[in-house]
Amino acid sequence: MSVKAAPPDSAKVSRLAPATADRPRVRDRILDTACELFYRHGIRAVGVDAIASEAGTNKMSFYRSFPSKDDLVAEYLADQEGEYWKWWDEVIGPYAGNPRRQVEALMESVVDLARRKIKEASGCKTSRGCALGNACVEIPEDNQRLGDIVHKYKNEIRKRLRKLAREMGAKEPEVLGDALMLLMEGSYYTRLTFPGNTGPVTAITKAARALVDAHLT
Amino acid sequence: MSVKAAPPDSAKVSRLAPATADRPRVRDRILDTACELFYRHGIRAVGVDAIASEAGTNKMSFYRSFPSKDDLVAEYLADQEGEYWKWWDEVIGPYAGNPRRQVEALMESVVDLARRKIKEASGCKTSRGCALGNACVEIPEDNQRLGDIVHKYKNEIRKRLRKLAREMGAKEPEVLGDALMLLMEGSYYTRLTFPGNTGPVTAITKAARALVDAHLT
DNA sequence: GTCTAACGTTACCGATCGGTAACAGGTTAC
């Protein structure tokens, strides 16, 4: 309805300002900050005000980048899922074609991550396990949008572990895959209570090996 | 300083009103309601107003029974822990002296509970796993009081499983106990995502048996 | 009858929640 008709080139959206490397776009800073705070303190415990100010901006700028807090949470979950698969692929990558060794590498990396701090300067002393799984505790049951994200994610883990079990020629690949998943999820869950690798996590590699052996006769 | 001196008998506190069986004391109703709501929706998602009105009373009566919400949460956690040990002892009771059968019974009961609904008339379709573990996601890291409750609880689980492993003559009882704990905790955790027993929980009995066998040579 | 503990009710407090309106620079492309 305005005087000037259609924009000149709708395909070439969003140029302007390459966003200096040391100070990224507001939106990216907010998402980064949110990922840290949500993971450390939980979703409900962190308000948009706190995220915005921690990101060096304010609430109004927040709502210019995200329609609602739920949308930010959705991106947080997607982001954490991406990080997870990146980790997964990097761990199993060197042992392509050797599913048994891949499983071992995954388990070894799990206990390694339990020991390591999240970020060097971060105030979080130890890992708090699975971001998506923890989020599931706080997601209301009528929120299908967020619930589905977690469900699909956990289902993908299940699928991949079953696939690995199948590739290594297990007698009951579904059972082995699920059993391995229980070990991994259990190690994430207990990490909330036992700091570092002082918990049952340390048993995961031996347990996984025993399970694999049992399923290969 | 008042006219009347010391109370007549401070030991015989709190008589009055046996609290009819169909309508218990306000305090008990509140605690019961809080246990349901906290477990179903999480701790942060449920306000004291909602608990009070759901229990058929109001917020003022709530604060006459509990000094703060945190105190209610502490009682909620203690209550759930009590329920858990009751379940535990009932499950392993019939197989006293047979630690191997006791572990099997525990695992079987875990998948059985995953299928069963929490309460018949309850709106909660399926179990949401470990109350204490889920609470740990929502407890702020500086709240030692609540954090310690969960930590001691999980530590007790660990001790009991290691003890069972020792009693059955496992080669590495600590490793076997921790491995069994990972299976159990993993089944609690995944129950948040997979309704009923559609998740990896179904593999827990076979997995536990394989682990036990492996540790008995 | 009287005293007292248990409970209901209404109103309120400061703080924070998620979310919005309106205005003021600042930078960049054209």
Next chain:
DNA sequence: GTAACCTGTTACCGATCGGTAACGTTAGAC
């Protein structure tokens, strides 16, 4: 220059949070 976009700022909204003050009612113990 100028239009378009990004960002910061202040103030505000209704709702809810945990928690409290003050007053009324009921019922059992003595």
